[in-house]
Amino acid sequence: MNADALTARAWCELDGAALAHNFAVLRAALPAGCKLLPAVKANAYGHGAVPTARRLRRLGAAGFCVACAAEGAALRKAGVAGEILVLGYTAPADLPLLRRWRLTQAVVSGPYAAALAACGRRLRVHVAVDTGMHRLGLPVDDLEGVLKVFSYKTLAVTGIYTHLCTDDTLAAVDRAFAERQLAAFDGLCRALAVRGQTVPPRHVQASTGILRHPGLQYEAARPGIALYGVLSGAEATARWGKALQPVLSLRCRVAAVHTLAAGEGAGYGLAYRAAAPAVLAVLTVGYADGVPRALGGGAGTVLLHGRRAPIVGRVCMDQLFADVTGIPGVCPGDAATLIGRDGAEALTACEVAAAAGTISNELLSRLGPRLARFWREDAL
Numbered sequence: 001m002n003a004d005a006l007t008a009r010a011w012c013e014l015d016g017a018a019l020a021h022n023f024a025v026l027r028a029a030l031p032a033g034c035k036l037l038p039a040v041k042a043n044a045y046g047h048g049a050v051p052t053a054r055r056l057r058r059l060g061a062a063g064f065c066v067a068c069a070a071e072g073a074a075l076r077k078a079g080v081a082g083e084i085l086v087l088g089y090t091a092p093a094d095l096p097l098l099r100r101w102r103l104t105q106a107v108v109s110g111p112y113a114a115a116l117a118a119c120g121r122r123l124r125v126h127v128a129v130d131t132g133m134h135r136l137g138l139p140v141d142d143l144e145g146v147l148k149v150f151s152y153k154t155l156a157v158t159g160i161y162t163h164l165c166t167d168d169t170l171a172a173v174d175r176a177f178a179e180r181q182l183a184a185f186d187g188l189c190r191a192l193a194v195r196g197q198t199v200p201p202r203h204v205q206a207s208t209g210i211l212r213h214p215g216l217q218y219e220a221a222r223p224g225i226a227l228y229g230v231l232s233g234a235e236a237t238a239r240w241g242k243a244l245q246p247v248l249s250l251r252c253r254v255a256a257v258h259t260l261a262a263g264e265g266a267g268y269g270l271a272y273r274a275a276a277p278a279v280l281a282v283l284t285v286g287y288a289d290g291v292p293r294a295l296g297g298g299a300g301t302v303l304l305h306g307r308r309a310p311i312v313g314r315v316c317m318d319q320l321f322a323d324v325t326g327i328p329g330v331c332p333g334d335a336a337t338l339i340g341r342d343g344a345e346a347l348t349a350c351e352v353a354a355a356a357g358t359i360s361n362e363l364l365s366r367l368g369p370r371l372a373r374f375w376r377e378d379a380l
């Protein structure tokens with residue numbers, strides 16, 4: 001462990017070997033030669049965008065997906081090479097930013113393509129195709145509209161893609177919808193070829209798409225959450241999670257320990273009340289660090305000395321309370337675990353997210369900039 005973790009207030013421990021393992025698992029589920037464009041948006045789902053992207057490049061990532069131009073620019077400023085695809089909307093007026101940092105922009109609609117093309121400067125784009133999610137992309141049945149994107153002299157189309165939106169569950173109806181999305185996308189690509197349009201590299205699968213449809217023969221894929229060793233919800237985790245290794249652990253420290261008499265309260269609103277004599281540990285992490293406030297009142301758990309302790313009272317901005325009654329010897333300075341393993345016990349991101357009423361993606365991507373981040377295997 002990095003020596004800084006000995007003094008940090010609250011920190012993420014990141015396991016480079018786990019990242020490499022997950023990358024290999026996803027690569028093995030894809031056809032030979034399929035390019036991986038990992039999603040490193042939202043600070044690489046809280047893992048730290050630049051160090052994560054550098055590691056993924058060394059592992060063989062062809063490029064990256066980000067949410068916005070600023071995220072792409074930050075990677076370039078740090079020297080990250082490879083194609084960087086901006087998945088979200090960028091104002092056409094920001095086209096110089098895209099060009100300056102050699103970013104590839106997703107074409108989110110027909111009029112958007114026209115607006116980008118009208119800027120008169122050459123730009124790399126991927127055509128997003130809406131096959132039923134109705135988020136971004138040209139409608140899959142708009143063959144003429146898609147052909148028009150290819151026709152603009154200033155737009156270099158280096159990819160075409162769609163996004164599956166029901167891939168996280170095992171329900172037959174969701175599976176059938178994903179199959180319809182795939183069929184519609186394939187139909188559009190065939191129609192483009194029939195019209196004499198060379199089809200650029202295609203990509204469809206995000207994490208569960210790769211794990212669920214390993215036979216698909218597209219030229220690239222966009223894994224996010226699975227690279228981090230996690231899946232969104234309990235159902236996907238139970239089905240595919242075992243092959244993956246979590247990359248991130250979240251830890252903090254005991255700042256103080258209080259012994260309360262029966263009837264005494266603690267924290268804002270005295271929302272915690274000791275029913276019997278109790279021992280509370282004050283921990284050095286709070287909702288401003290990304291620990292959901294919903295984990296208070298006994299909903300969430302931390303690990304201390306390898307044992308589970310409930311999060312009690314109201315989670316504060318920078319601190320929270322754990323009930324350590326029955327865990328002997330808890331002292332200021334001890335490390336507590338909010339996500340990850342401590343001895344024989346472990347808290348998975350999926351479990352913590354469920355306790356807070358959300359999914360692992362939200363929990364991880366909200367882990368804030370105030371957390372220190374240490375990679376366990378720092379050899380470059």
Ligand SMILES: *Cc1c(COP(=O)(O)O)cnc(C)c1O
Pocket residue numbers: 039041065087163205206207208222223224225226
């Ligand atoms: C975020 C995102 C991904 C990655 O999704 P995961 O489920 O985290 O693998 C892929 N494609 C698009 C369009 C996305 O927005």
